[in-house]
Amino acid sequence: MPGLYARESRSVSKMAHLRFFPQAVVGGSGAYLTADDGRQLLDFSASWGAASLGHSHPAIREAVGRALSDQAGASYLSSANEACVLLAEKLLSLVPERARGRVWFGHSGSDANETVARIVVAATGRPRILAFHGAYHGGTIGSMGVSGHPAQQGSRAEGLTLVPYPNSYAAGSPEAARDAALAHLERLFATEVPPEEVAAFFIEPIQSDGGMLVPPDGFFKAVEALCRRHGILIVSDEVKVGLGRSGRFNAFEHSGIEPDIVVFGKGLGGGLPISAVVGPEAIMNHSVAFSLQTVHGNPVCAAAALAVLQTIERDHLILNADRSGKVLREALDRLTARHTLIGDVRGRGLALGIELVTDPASREPASRQAALTVYRAFQLGLVLYYVGVQSNVLELTPPLTLTPAEAESGVAMLGQALADVAAGRIDEALLGDFAGW
Numbered sequence: 136m137p138g139l140y141a142r143e144s145r146s147v148s149k150m151a152h153l154r155f156f157p158q159a160v161v162g163g164s165g166a167y168l169t170a171d172d173g174r175q176l177l178d179f180s181a182s183w184g185a186a187s188l189g190h191s192h193p194a195i196r197e198a199v200g201r202a203l204s205d206q207a208g209a210s211y212l213s214s215a216n217e218a219c220v221l222l223a224e225k226l227l228s229l230v231p232e233r234a235r236g237r238v239w240f241g242h243s244g245s246d247a248n249e250t251v252a253r254i255v256v257a258a259t260g261r262p263r264i265l266a267f268h269g270a271y272h273g274g275t276i277g278s279m280g281v282s283g284h285p286a287q288q289g290s291r292a293e294g295l296t297l298v299p300y301p302n303s304y305a306a307g308s309p310e311a312a313r314d315a316a317l318a319h320l321e322r323l324f325a326t327e328v329p330p331e332e333v334a335a336f337f338i339e340p341i342q343s344d345g346g347m348l349v350p351p352d353g354f355f356k357a358v359e360a361l362c363r364r365h366g367i368l369i370v371s372d373e374v375k376v377g378l379g380r381s382g383r384f385n386a387f388e389h390s391g392i393e394p395d396i397v398v399f400g401k402g403l404g405g406g407l408p409i410s411a412v413v414g415p416e417a418i419m420n421h422s423v424a425f426s427l428q429t430v431h432g433n434p435v436c437a438a439a440a441l442a443v444l445q446t447i448e449r450d451h452l453i454l455n456a457d458r459s460g461k462v463l464r465e466a467l468d469r470l471t472a473r474h475t476l477i478g479d480v481r482g483r484g485l486a487l488g489i490e491l492v493t494d495p496a497s498r499e500p501a502s503r504q505a506a507l508t509v510y511r512a513f514q515l516g517l518v519l520y521y522v523g524v525q526s527n528v529l530e531l532t533p534p535l536t537l538t539p540a541e542a543e544s545g546v547a548m549l550g551q552a553l554a555d556v557a558a559g560r561i562d563e564a565l566l567g568d569f570a571g572w
Protein backbone atom coordinates (compact mmCIF):
# COMPACT_ATOMS: atom_id res chain seq x y z
CA MET A 136 0.00 0.00 0.00
CA PRO A 137 1.49 3.46 -0.84
CA GLY A 138 3.27 5.36 1.97
CA LEU A 139 0.81 8.19 2.57
CA TYR A 140 -2.17 5.85 2.65
CA ALA A 141 -0.49 3.62 5.20
CA ARG A 142 0.50 6.63 7.33
CA GLU A 143 -3.09 7.89 7.21
CA SER A 144 -4.28 4.64 8.76
CA ARG A 145 -2.09 5.39 11.80
CA SER A 146 -3.45 8.89 12.36
CA VAL A 147 -6.85 9.53 10.74
CA SER A 148 -10.17 8.02 11.89
CA LYS A 149 -12.05 5.75 9.51
CA MET A 150 -15.41 7.25 10.46
CA ALA A 151 -15.57 9.25 7.23
CA HIS A 152 -14.08 6.51 5.07
CA LEU A 153 -15.90 5.62 1.91
CA ARG A 154 -12.93 3.92 0.31
CA PHE A 155 -12.78 1.89 -2.89
CA PHE A 156 -8.97 1.70 -3.41
CA PRO A 157 -5.82 3.20 -1.78
CA GLN A 158 -6.14 6.67 -3.27
CA ALA A 159 -3.72 9.17 -1.72
CA VAL A 160 -3.16 12.52 -3.43
CA VAL A 161 -0.65 15.33 -2.97
CA GLY A 162 -1.87 17.76 -5.64
CA GLY A 163 -4.02 18.33 -8.67
CA SER A 164 -4.62 20.51 -11.67
CA GLY A 165 -7.64 20.66 -13.94
CA ALA A 166 -9.18 17.20 -14.34
CA TYR A 167 -6.06 15.49 -12.95
CA LEU A 168 -4.98 14.57 -9.44
CA THR A 169 -1.36 13.88 -8.51
CA ALA A 170 -1.06 10.69 -6.50
CA ASP A 171 1.52 10.38 -3.76
CA ASP A 172 3.46 7.97 -5.98
CA GLY A 173 3.68 10.65 -8.65
CA ARG A 174 1.06 9.20 -11.00
CA GLN A 175 -1.39 11.52 -12.75
CA LEU A 176 -4.96 10.34 -12.11
CA LEU A 177 -7.80 11.43 -14.39
CA ASP A 178 -10.56 12.40 -11.98
CA PHE A 179 -14.02 11.33 -13.19
CA SER A 180 -15.47 11.98 -9.73
CA ALA A 181 -14.24 15.49 -8.86
CA SER A 182 -14.46 14.46 -5.18
CA TRP A 183 -18.09 13.39 -5.57
CA GLY A 184 -18.83 16.47 -7.68
CA ALA A 185 -17.39 19.09 -5.31
CA ALA A 186 -14.44 20.08 -7.52
CA SER A 187 -16.81 21.50 -10.11
CA LEU A 188 -14.07 23.53 -11.83
CA GLY A 189 -11.46 20.81 -11.44
CA HIS A 190 -8.40 21.28 -9.25
CA SER A 191 -6.34 24.44 -8.68
CA HIS A 192 -8.59 26.53 -10.91
CA PRO A 193 -7.05 30.02 -11.25
CA ALA A 194 -10.38 31.78 -10.79
CA ILE A 195 -10.83 30.18 -7.38
CA ARG A 196 -7.20 30.71 -6.39
CA GLU A 197 -7.48 34.38 -7.27
CA ALA A 198 -10.83 34.89 -5.52
CA VAL A 199 -9.72 33.12 -2.34
CA GLY A 200 -6.39 34.96 -2.33
CA ARG A 201 -8.16 38.31 -2.67
CA ALA A 202 -10.68 37.43 0.07
CA LEU A 203 -7.86 36.41 2.39
CA SER A 204 -5.78 39.49 1.67
CA ASP A 205 -8.40 41.66 3.39
CA GLN A 206 -10.56 39.18 5.28
CA ALA A 207 -14.05 40.41 6.16
CA GLY A 208 -14.31 38.27 9.27
CA ALA A 209 -15.17 34.57 9.14
CA SER A 210 -18.93 34.43 9.57
CA TYR A 211 -22.28 36.01 8.66
CA LEU A 212 -23.93 35.10 11.95
CA SER A 213 -23.49 38.48 13.59
CA SER A 214 -22.23 40.59 10.70
CA ALA A 215 -23.20 41.11 7.09
CA ASN A 216 -20.31 40.65 4.67
CA GLU A 217 -20.11 41.72 1.07
CA ALA A 218 -19.25 38.33 -0.41
CA CYS A 219 -22.38 36.74 1.05
CA VAL A 220 -24.61 39.58 -0.12
CA LEU A 221 -23.20 39.41 -3.65
CA LEU A 222 -23.52 35.60 -3.68
CA ALA A 223 -27.07 35.69 -2.35
CA GLU A 224 -28.08 38.25 -4.98
CA LYS A 225 -26.53 36.06 -7.67
CA LEU A 226 -28.25 32.89 -6.48
CA LEU A 227 -31.62 34.66 -6.29
CA SER A 228 -31.26 35.52 -9.96
CA LEU A 229 -30.71 31.84 -10.82
CA VAL A 230 -33.85 30.28 -9.30
CA PRO A 231 -37.53 30.37 -10.33
CA GLU A 232 -39.81 33.18 -9.11
CA ARG A 233 -41.39 30.87 -6.49
CA ALA A 234 -38.03 30.38 -4.76
CA ARG A 235 -36.80 33.96 -5.21
CA GLY A 236 -37.02 35.06 -1.57
CA ARG A 237 -34.00 34.72 0.71
CA VAL A 238 -30.77 32.71 0.88
CA TRP A 239 -29.35 30.76 3.82
CA PHE A 240 -25.70 29.72 3.76
CA GLY A 241 -24.20 26.57 5.25
CA HIS A 242 -21.16 24.35 4.89
CA SER A 243 -22.58 21.24 3.20
CA GLY A 244 -25.50 19.67 1.45
CA SER A 245 -26.24 17.91 4.74
CA ASP A 246 -26.60 20.99 6.91
CA ALA A 247 -28.56 22.69 4.13
CA ASN A 248 -31.07 19.86 3.79
CA GLU A 249 -31.28 19.47 7.56
CA THR A 250 -32.12 23.16 7.81
CA VAL A 251 -34.82 22.84 5.14
CA ALA A 252 -36.32 19.77 6.85
CA ARG A 253 -36.62 21.75 10.08
CA ILE A 254 -37.81 25.09 8.71
CA VAL A 255 -40.55 23.74 6.42
CA VAL A 256 -42.20 21.97 9.37
CA ALA A 257 -41.79 25.00 11.64
CA ALA A 258 -43.06 27.47 9.05
CA THR A 259 -46.03 25.45 7.76
CA GLY A 260 -47.06 23.67 10.96
CA ARG A 261 -47.31 20.48 8.89
CA PRO A 262 -45.53 17.52 10.55
CA ARG A 263 -44.82 15.28 7.55
CA ILE A 264 -42.09 15.12 4.91
CA LEU A 265 -42.01 13.05 1.72
CA ALA A 266 -38.80 11.77 0.12
CA PHE A 267 -37.73 8.95 -2.17
CA HIS A 268 -36.37 5.53 -1.42
CA GLY A 269 -32.69 5.63 -2.36
CA ALA A 270 -32.40 9.38 -1.76
CA TYR A 271 -29.25 10.74 -0.21
CA HIS A 272 -29.87 14.19 1.31
CA GLY A 273 -27.03 14.13 3.80
CA GLY A 274 -25.01 12.55 6.56
CA THR A 275 -26.24 14.51 9.59
CA ILE A 276 -29.09 13.32 11.80
CA GLY A 277 -31.58 15.75 10.33
CA SER A 278 -30.61 15.21 6.69
CA MET A 279 -30.32 11.43 7.08
CA GLY A 280 -33.74 11.69 8.70
CA VAL A 281 -35.24 12.77 5.35
CA SER A 282 -33.12 10.42 3.23
CA GLY A 283 -33.84 6.92 1.98
CA HIS A 284 -30.45 5.44 1.03
CA PRO A 285 -29.97 1.96 2.53
CA ALA A 286 -26.22 2.50 3.12
CA GLN A 287 -26.85 5.25 5.67
CA GLN A 288 -26.33 4.40 9.34
CA GLY A 289 -28.96 6.53 11.01
CA SER A 290 -32.69 6.65 11.72
CA ARG A 291 -35.37 8.27 9.60
CA ALA A 292 -37.40 11.21 10.89
CA GLU A 293 -40.71 10.32 12.55
CA GLY A 294 -42.76 12.28 10.04
CA LEU A 295 -40.96 10.91 6.99
CA THR A 296 -42.65 8.79 4.36
CA LEU A 297 -40.51 7.31 1.60
CA VAL A 298 -41.92 6.59 -1.83
CA PRO A 299 -40.43 4.79 -4.87
CA TYR A 300 -38.30 6.81 -7.31
CA PRO A 301 -39.17 5.76 -10.86
CA ASN A 302 -36.46 3.43 -12.21
CA SER A 303 -36.93 3.09 -15.96
CA TYR A 304 -34.23 0.40 -16.32
CA ALA A 305 -35.72 -1.81 -13.60
CA ALA A 306 -39.30 -1.23 -14.75
CA GLY A 307 -38.51 -1.96 -18.38
CA SER A 308 -39.64 1.46 -19.67
CA PRO A 309 -39.89 5.09 -18.54
CA GLU A 310 -43.65 5.00 -18.97
CA ALA A 311 -44.08 1.93 -16.72
CA ALA A 312 -41.79 3.47 -14.11
CA ARG A 313 -43.59 6.80 -14.19
CA ASP A 314 -47.09 5.36 -14.00
CA ALA A 315 -46.23 3.00 -11.12
CA ALA A 316 -44.57 5.75 -9.07
CA LEU A 317 -47.44 8.19 -9.60
CA ALA A 318 -50.04 5.53 -8.77
CA HIS A 319 -48.15 4.84 -5.54
CA LEU A 320 -48.29 8.53 -4.59
CA GLU A 321 -51.98 8.85 -5.35
CA ARG A 322 -52.71 5.68 -3.33
CA LEU A 323 -50.59 6.96 -0.44
CA PHE A 324 -52.54 10.22 -0.22
CA ALA A 325 -55.83 8.34 -0.43
CA THR A 326 -55.05 5.75 2.24
CA GLU A 327 -52.10 6.51 4.53
CA VAL A 328 -50.77 10.05 4.38
CA PRO A 329 -53.18 13.00 4.53
CA PRO A 330 -51.58 15.38 1.96
CA GLU A 331 -52.61 18.41 4.02
CA GLU A 332 -50.21 17.16 6.73
CA VAL A 333 -47.21 17.16 4.36
CA ALA A 334 -44.92 20.19 4.63
CA ALA A 335 -42.54 19.36 1.80
CA PHE A 336 -41.46 16.78 -0.77
CA PHE A 337 -37.66 16.42 -1.11
CA ILE A 338 -36.74 15.49 -4.67
CA GLU A 339 -33.50 14.90 -6.53
CA PRO A 340 -33.98 15.97 -10.18
CA ILE A 341 -31.67 13.04 -10.98
CA GLN A 342 -31.31 10.58 -8.09
CA SER A 343 -27.53 10.26 -7.89
CA ASP A 344 -26.39 8.18 -4.90
CA GLY A 345 -29.46 6.01 -5.44
CA GLY A 346 -28.07 5.00 -8.83
CA MET A 347 -28.03 8.04 -11.14
CA LEU A 348 -31.73 7.52 -11.94
CA VAL A 349 -33.11 9.90 -14.55
CA PRO A 350 -36.82 10.65 -13.98
CA PRO A 351 -39.15 9.68 -16.83
CA ASP A 352 -40.61 12.50 -18.92
CA GLY A 353 -43.66 13.99 -17.25
CA PHE A 354 -43.02 12.42 -13.85
CA PHE A 355 -41.98 15.52 -11.90
CA LYS A 356 -44.51 17.65 -13.77
CA ALA A 357 -47.22 15.35 -12.41
CA VAL A 358 -45.62 15.44 -8.94
CA GLU A 359 -45.57 19.24 -9.13
CA ALA A 360 -49.30 19.34 -9.94
CA LEU A 361 -50.04 17.01 -7.03
CA CYS A 362 -47.97 19.16 -4.65
CA ARG A 363 -49.55 22.38 -5.82
CA ARG A 364 -53.02 20.85 -5.35
CA HIS A 365 -52.23 20.03 -1.71
CA GLY A 366 -50.02 22.99 -0.82
CA ILE A 367 -46.90 20.81 -0.46
CA LEU A 368 -43.56 22.62 -0.91
CA ILE A 369 -41.21 21.10 -3.48
CA VAL A 370 -37.55 21.03 -2.40
CA SER A 371 -35.14 20.38 -5.26
CA ASP A 372 -31.87 18.99 -3.95
CA GLU A 373 -29.41 20.19 -6.61
CA VAL A 374 -26.36 19.46 -4.45
CA LYS A 375 -24.80 16.90 -6.79
CA VAL A 376 -26.41 17.38 -10.20
CA GLY A 377 -27.06 21.11 -10.15
CA LEU A 378 -24.92 24.12 -11.09
CA GLY A 379 -24.79 23.25 -14.77
CA ARG A 380 -23.62 19.64 -14.41
CA SER A 381 -26.73 18.20 -16.10
CA GLY A 382 -26.46 20.52 -19.12
CA ARG A 383 -28.94 23.02 -17.62
CA PHE A 384 -28.08 25.34 -14.74
CA ASN A 385 -30.63 23.72 -12.46
CA ALA A 386 -31.23 20.01 -13.16
CA PHE A 387 -34.94 20.44 -12.36
CA GLU A 388 -35.22 22.51 -15.56
CA HIS A 389 -35.12 19.27 -17.58
CA SER A 390 -38.44 18.32 -15.91
CA GLY A 391 -40.02 21.72 -16.58
CA ILE A 392 -40.92 22.30 -12.93
CA GLU A 393 -40.53 25.27 -10.57
CA PRO A 394 -39.59 24.12 -7.05
CA ASP A 395 -40.30 26.28 -4.03
CA ILE A 396 -36.91 25.68 -2.43
CA VAL A 397 -33.56 24.97 -4.14
CA VAL A 398 -30.59 23.45 -2.29
CA PHE A 399 -27.05 23.97 -3.56
CA GLY A 400 -23.83 22.44 -2.26
CA LYS A 401 -20.78 20.42 -3.35
CA GLY A 402 -19.67 22.20 -6.56
CA LEU A 403 -20.94 25.59 -5.34
CA GLY A 404 -17.65 26.11 -3.50
CA GLY A 405 -15.50 24.50 -6.21
CA GLY A 406 -13.96 22.31 -3.53
CA LEU A 407 -14.37 24.68 -0.60
CA PRO A 408 -17.17 24.04 1.91
CA ILE A 409 -20.26 26.13 1.25
CA SER A 410 -23.92 25.32 0.66
CA ALA A 411 -27.00 27.43 0.11
CA VAL A 412 -30.76 27.18 0.49
CA VAL A 413 -32.85 29.53 -1.67
CA GLY A 414 -36.55 29.83 -0.88
CA PRO A 415 -39.61 32.02 -0.29
CA GLU A 416 -39.23 34.84 2.24
CA ALA A 417 -42.16 33.48 4.31
CA ILE A 418 -40.21 30.27 4.87
CA MET A 419 -36.67 31.63 4.96
CA ASN A 420 -37.50 34.47 7.36
CA HIS A 421 -39.82 32.44 9.56
CA SER A 422 -37.38 32.52 12.48
CA VAL A 423 -34.11 34.14 13.45
CA ALA A 424 -31.21 32.20 15.04
CA PHE A 425 -32.89 29.04 13.78
CA SER A 426 -30.02 27.31 11.99
CA LEU A 427 -26.49 28.55 12.54
CA GLN A 428 -22.90 27.38 12.84
CA THR A 429 -20.04 29.68 13.69
CA VAL A 430 -18.39 30.03 10.29
CA HIS A 431 -21.50 29.79 8.17
CA GLY A 432 -21.45 32.57 5.58
CA ASN A 433 -17.69 32.55 5.57
CA PRO A 434 -16.62 35.36 3.19
CA VAL A 435 -13.67 33.36 1.81
CA CYS A 436 -15.86 30.40 0.83
CA ALA A 437 -18.52 32.78 -0.46
CA ALA A 438 -15.88 34.46 -2.64
CA ALA A 439 -14.92 31.06 -4.01
CA ALA A 440 -18.58 30.32 -4.78
CA LEU A 441 -18.98 33.63 -6.59
CA ALA A 442 -15.91 32.77 -8.68
CA VAL A 443 -17.44 29.37 -9.48
CA LEU A 444 -20.71 30.90 -10.70
CA GLN A 445 -18.89 33.59 -12.68
CA THR A 446 -16.59 31.01 -14.27
CA ILE A 447 -19.50 28.74 -15.17
CA GLU A 448 -21.01 31.72 -17.03
CA ARG A 449 -17.80 33.21 -18.48
CA ASP A 450 -16.42 29.89 -19.75
CA HIS A 451 -19.81 28.51 -20.91
CA LEU A 452 -19.39 25.45 -18.71
CA ILE A 453 -23.08 24.48 -18.93
CA LEU A 454 -22.60 24.14 -22.69
CA ASN A 455 -19.36 22.26 -22.05
CA ALA A 456 -21.14 19.90 -19.66
CA ASP A 457 -23.66 19.20 -22.40
CA ARG A 458 -21.06 18.78 -25.15
CA SER A 459 -18.43 16.82 -23.21
CA GLY A 460 -21.29 14.88 -21.65
CA LYS A 461 -22.44 13.84 -25.13
CA VAL A 462 -18.89 12.78 -26.08
CA LEU A 463 -18.67 10.81 -22.85
CA ARG A 464 -22.08 9.25 -23.36
CA GLU A 465 -21.33 8.23 -26.96
CA ALA A 466 -18.02 6.68 -25.91
CA LEU A 467 -19.80 4.77 -23.15
CA ASP A 468 -22.47 3.58 -25.57
CA ARG A 469 -19.69 2.19 -27.75
CA LEU A 470 -18.28 0.48 -24.68
CA THR A 471 -21.69 -1.06 -23.95
CA ALA A 472 -21.55 -2.90 -27.27
CA ARG A 473 -18.34 -4.60 -26.10
CA HIS A 474 -19.11 -5.39 -22.47
CA THR A 475 -22.06 -7.50 -21.33
CA LEU A 476 -21.28 -6.27 -17.80
CA ILE A 477 -22.82 -2.94 -18.78
CA GLY A 478 -26.58 -3.17 -18.34
CA ASP A 479 -27.46 0.50 -18.69
CA VAL A 480 -25.83 3.89 -19.31
CA ARG A 481 -27.89 6.88 -18.15
CA GLY A 482 -27.74 10.44 -16.94
CA ARG A 483 -27.61 13.97 -18.27
CA GLY A 484 -24.63 16.08 -19.22
CA LEU A 485 -21.70 15.29 -16.93
CA ALA A 486 -23.84 13.40 -14.43
CA LEU A 487 -23.71 9.85 -15.78
CA GLY A 488 -24.19 6.38 -14.34
CA ILE A 489 -23.19 2.96 -15.69
CA GLU A 490 -25.20 0.12 -14.17
CA LEU A 491 -23.23 -3.15 -14.08
CA VAL A 492 -25.17 -6.42 -14.19
CA THR A 493 -24.15 -10.07 -14.15
CA ASP A 494 -26.65 -10.76 -16.96
CA PRO A 495 -28.42 -8.17 -19.17
CA ALA A 496 -31.52 -10.35 -19.22
CA SER A 497 -31.94 -10.71 -15.46
CA ARG A 498 -30.42 -7.30 -14.65
CA GLU A 499 -28.87 -8.93 -11.56
CA PRO A 500 -26.64 -6.30 -9.89
CA ALA A 501 -22.91 -6.88 -10.45
CA SER A 502 -21.75 -5.23 -7.20
CA ARG A 503 -18.54 -7.23 -6.86
CA GLN A 504 -17.60 -6.43 -10.45
CA ALA A 505 -18.29 -2.74 -9.83
CA ALA A 506 -15.87 -2.76 -6.89
CA LEU A 507 -13.22 -4.59 -8.94
CA THR A 508 -13.73 -2.25 -11.90
CA VAL A 509 -13.17 0.96 -9.97
CA TYR A 510 -10.13 -0.59 -8.27
CA ARG A 511 -8.66 -1.63 -11.64
CA ALA A 512 -9.49 1.77 -13.14
CA PHE A 513 -7.51 3.38 -10.32
CA GLN A 514 -4.54 1.13 -11.12
CA LEU A 515 -4.81 2.28 -14.75
CA GLY A 516 -4.98 5.99 -13.81
CA LEU A 517 -8.71 6.77 -13.66
CA VAL A 518 -10.62 7.77 -10.52
CA LEU A 519 -14.31 6.97 -10.32
CA TYR A 520 -16.50 5.44 -7.62
CA TYR A 521 -19.78 3.57 -7.52
CA VAL A 522 -23.25 4.40 -6.19
CA GLY A 523 -26.65 2.73 -6.24
CA VAL A 524 -28.79 0.98 -3.65
CA GLN A 525 -27.03 -2.23 -4.77
CA SER A 526 -23.60 -0.57 -5.13
CA ASN A 527 -23.41 -1.51 -8.81
CA VAL A 528 -23.63 1.83 -10.65
CA LEU A 529 -20.38 3.51 -11.67
CA GLU A 530 -20.81 7.24 -11.13
CA LEU A 531 -19.26 9.79 -13.48
CA THR A 532 -19.32 13.37 -12.18
CA PRO A 533 -16.12 14.83 -13.66
CA PRO A 534 -15.19 18.52 -13.49
CA LEU A 535 -17.43 20.73 -15.68
CA THR A 536 -14.24 21.75 -17.47
CA LEU A 537 -13.69 18.21 -18.82
CA THR A 538 -12.53 18.22 -22.43
CA PRO A 539 -13.68 15.75 -25.09
CA ALA A 540 -10.14 14.34 -25.22
CA GLU A 541 -10.16 13.73 -21.48
CA ALA A 542 -13.56 12.09 -21.81
CA GLU A 543 -12.24 9.71 -24.46
CA SER A 544 -9.08 8.99 -22.45
CA GLY A 545 -11.08 8.11 -19.34
CA VAL A 546 -13.42 5.81 -21.23
CA ALA A 547 -10.47 3.99 -22.76
CA MET A 548 -9.11 3.27 -19.28
CA LEU A 549 -12.57 2.25 -18.09
CA GLY A 550 -12.91 -0.12 -21.03
CA GLN A 551 -9.61 -1.77 -20.14
CA ALA A 552 -10.71 -2.09 -16.51
CA LEU A 553 -14.00 -3.74 -17.51
CA ALA A 554 -12.16 -6.15 -19.81
CA ASP A 555 -9.69 -7.10 -17.07
CA VAL A 556 -12.52 -7.68 -14.57
CA ALA A 557 -14.59 -9.69 -17.05
CA ALA A 558 -11.55 -11.86 -17.80
CA GLY A 559 -10.99 -12.51 -14.09
CA ARG A 560 -7.57 -10.86 -14.13
CA ILE A 561 -8.14 -8.80 -10.94
CA ASP A 562 -7.39 -10.45 -7.60
CA GLU A 563 -10.45 -10.00 -5.36
CA ALA A 564 -8.14 -9.98 -2.32
CA LEU A 565 -7.29 -6.40 -3.35
CA LEU A 566 -10.75 -5.36 -2.13
CA GLY A 567 -10.00 -6.55 1.41
CA ASP A 568 -9.65 -3.13 3.04
CA PHE A 569 -12.02 -1.32 0.72
CA ALA A 570 -15.60 -1.78 1.82
CA GLY A 571 -17.00 1.10 -0.24
CA TRP A 572 -20.58 1.85 0.87
Ligand SMILES: Cc1ncc(COP(=O)(O)O)c(/C=N/[C@@H]2CCCCNC2=O)c1O
Pocket residue numbers: 153183242243244245246248271272273274339343344372373374375376400401
Ligand atom coordinates in the same frame (compact mmCIF):
# COMPACT_ATOMS: atom_id res chain seq x y z
C1 LIG B 1 -28.02 14.95 -3.68
C2 LIG B 1 -27.22 15.14 -2.44
N1 LIG B 1 -27.67 15.97 -1.47
C3 LIG B 1 -26.96 16.18 -0.34
C4 LIG B 1 -25.76 15.54 -0.13
C5 LIG B 1 -25.00 15.83 1.14
O1 LIG B 1 -23.98 16.71 0.83
P1 LIG B 1 -22.69 16.76 1.80
O2 LIG B 1 -22.02 15.42 1.71
O3 LIG B 1 -21.86 17.89 1.24
O4 LIG B 1 -23.18 17.05 3.17
C6 LIG B 1 -25.25 14.66 -1.09
C7 LIG B 1 -23.98 13.94 -0.83
N2 LIG B 1 -23.74 12.90 -1.46
C8 LIG B 1 -22.71 11.92 -1.13
C9 LIG B 1 -21.68 12.39 -0.14
C10 LIG B 1 -21.03 11.25 0.59
C11 LIG B 1 -20.26 10.30 -0.25
C12 LIG B 1 -21.09 9.55 -1.21
N3 LIG B 1 -21.38 10.30 -2.38
C13 LIG B 1 -22.05 11.50 -2.40
O5 LIG B 1 -22.05 12.19 -3.42
C14 LIG B 1 -25.99 14.47 -2.27
O6 LIG B 1 -25.53 13.65 -3.25
